[in-house]
Amino acid sequence: MKNFRYKLAEFMNGRYGIDQLYKFSLKLCFVLLIVNVFISSSIVSSVIYKIIWIIFIWMGYRTFSKKIYARQKENQIFISIEKKAKKKISLTIRRFKEIKTHRFRKCPNCKTVLRLKRRKGKLIVTCPKCNSKIKVHILF
Ligand SMILES: [Zn+2]
Structure with a gap:
């Protein structure tokens, strides 16, 4: 062996x-x-x-x-x-x-995924990484 x-x-x-x-x-x-x-x-x-x-x-x-x-x-x-x-x-x-409380959207500038509170309608959000303003539309 x-x-x-x-x-x-x-x-x-x-x-x-x-x-x-x-x-x-x-x-x-x-x-x-x-x-x-x-x-x-x-x-x-x-x-x-x-x-x-x-x-x-x-x-x-x-x-x-x-x-x-x-x-x-x-x-x-x-x-x-x-x-x-x-x-x-x-x-x-x-x-x-987190489907009931949050929505996730990708920043078109730096591709970071943003975690947003669920608020219906069109919003303008600032990306924390690249500081660009993004238009977000949350339907439901
Ligand atoms: Zn960004």
């Missing part, structure tokens, strides 16, 4: 290994496998299996790759996309939670 560990460590020396993108890919494969259980169409099912295999092969390729810099770059791109997606999801959840 100790010998196997040593051989594995020697094999992985200089190779990329596991990162956030790997973990996400693994979760994605797992979700696809579960989804596949509920799909009755054999054509769709076989396509999903092929996608899972492609992801698995890609994961293996990345893990054992010796081009560490390129793999790190891919991971950085993935992390930035994940961060943006999480931000968008949390904003959407907040919009639903």
Whole structure:
């Protein structure tokens, strides 16, 4: 067992290994496998299996790759996309939670999302970030 560990460590020396993108890919494969259980169409099912295999092969390729810099770059791109997606999801959840009291509008100048108290009608608001005046129309 100790010998196997040593051989594995020697094999992985200089190779990329596991990162956030790997973990996400693994979760994605797992979700696809579960989804596949509920799909009755054999054509769709076989396509999903092929996608899972492609992801698995890609994961293996990345893990054992010796081009560490390129793999790190891919991971950085993935992390930035994940961060943006999480931000968008949390904003959407907040919009639903505060639907009775607040409205959210994007500033056309600096793209900041403004949280406004719900007051029906046309308003002129000042953006706290870029200080520009924005016309806002809240219908309901
Ligand atoms: Zn602004």
